[in-house]
Amino acid sequence: MSDLGYIVLAFGLVWGAVALYLLRLAALRRELARRVERLEKAGGAR
Amino acid sequence: MKDFLLDRVLPVAAFLALLAALAASLSWTDPPVFGGTPRDIQRIFYFHVGSAAAAGVGFLLVMVFSIVYLARRTPLWDAAAAAAAEVGLLFCTLVLVTGPIWAHPVWGTWWSWNEPRLTTTLVLWFLYAGYLILRWALPGHRGTMAAAVFGIIAFVDVPVVYFTARARAELYAHPVLSGVDAEIRQALMLSLLAFLLLFGALFRQRLAAGALEKRVEALEHEKGEEG
Numbered sequence: 001m002s003d004l005g006y007i008v009l010a011f012g013l014v015w016g017a018v019a020l021y022l023l024r025l026a027a028l029r030r031e032l033a034r035r036v037e038r039l040e041k042a043g044g045a046r
Numbered sequence: 047m048k049d050f051l052l053d054r055v056l057p058v059a060a061f062l063a064l065l066a067a068l069a070a071s072l073s074w075t076d077p078p079v080f081g082g083t084p085r086d087i088q089r090i091f092y093f094h095v096g097s098a099a100a101a102g103v104g105f106l107l108v109m110v111f112s113i114v115y116l117a118r119r120t121p122l123w124d125a126a127a128a129a130a131a132e133v134g135l136l137f138c139t140l141v142l143v144t145g146p147i148w149a150h151p152v153w154g155t156w157w158s159w160n161e162p163r164l165t166t167t168l169v170l171w172f173l174y175a176g177y178l179i180l181r182w183a184l185p186g187h188r189g190t191m192a193a194a195v196f197g198i199i200a201f202v203d204v205p206v207v208y209f210t211a212r213a214r215a216e217l218y219a220h221p222v223l224s225g226v227d228a229e230i231r232q233a234l235m236l237s238l239l240a241f242l243l244l245f246g247a248l249f250r251q252r253l254a255a256g257a258l259e260k261r262v263e264a265l266e267h268e269k270g271e272e273g
Contacts, residue, residue, distance in 0.1 A: 003086035010090045010147045025251045032258035039265035
């Protein structure tokens with residue numbers, strides 16, 4: 001592989017990993033916000 | 047205002063800084079010289095060193111937040127330590143991925159167990175992966191206390207990695223900034239800034255999720271007591 005190939009591989013992995021982590025965080029925050037809302041509603045109902 | 051700066055301005059600033067760092071590292075500088083020969087492969091080090099700096103800051107924050115948590119026992123400091131460890135581990139993973147990609151064309155091998163910096167960085171990765179596993183395996187007060195103590199002790203490996211890198215500077219041709227020319231130094235500083243901003247943006251997002259996790263725990267605890 002040429003130097004450019006290695007550079008593209010490295011940059012692709014760095015950006016890909018950061019993008020995946022951001023997507024995972026966004027999904028986690030959505031799920032947690034839903035759980036908080038559900039628990040608060042259940043608490044209020046009692 | 048503070049939330050607007052941290053949630054909106056910081057990610058945009060990080061993204062713009064990363065684009066600038068990418069442009070600088072790919073086109074601004076001539077290929078850095080390695081072993082007397084200009085090699086384009088050295089451009090990886092702008093991202094490699096940036097990731098290493100972000101991981102180092104993350105693990106330093108784990109230690110600081112763990113000390114504060116042990117002193118004050120406020121759950122938010124524990125959530126902050128966990129967030130710093132997770133984001134730090136992400137950047138440490140990037141260091142371990144980009145390092146071998148640099149090593150393969152230069153050394154002719156992806157990994158060398160005789161290279162102390164690789165080995166100490168791998169140990170660092172296992173330490174903080176262990177820290178996160180410990181938190182997952184031991185939920186509740188016992189787990190947070192054990193993780194805080196572990197987070198302080200694990201930091202010992204960070205200066206070991208740093209000083210190993212300095213001691214073997216001739217192998218990498220980059221860690222000693224006084225030995226590189228001004229253009230390379232500027233591109234490297236831009237990369238460091240970009241990665242630190244990216245760390246800040248990711249840390250902020252993870253901490254917000256951590257605060258929600260603590261809220262869920264508290265609500266479930268209340269629900270359990272009422273039930």
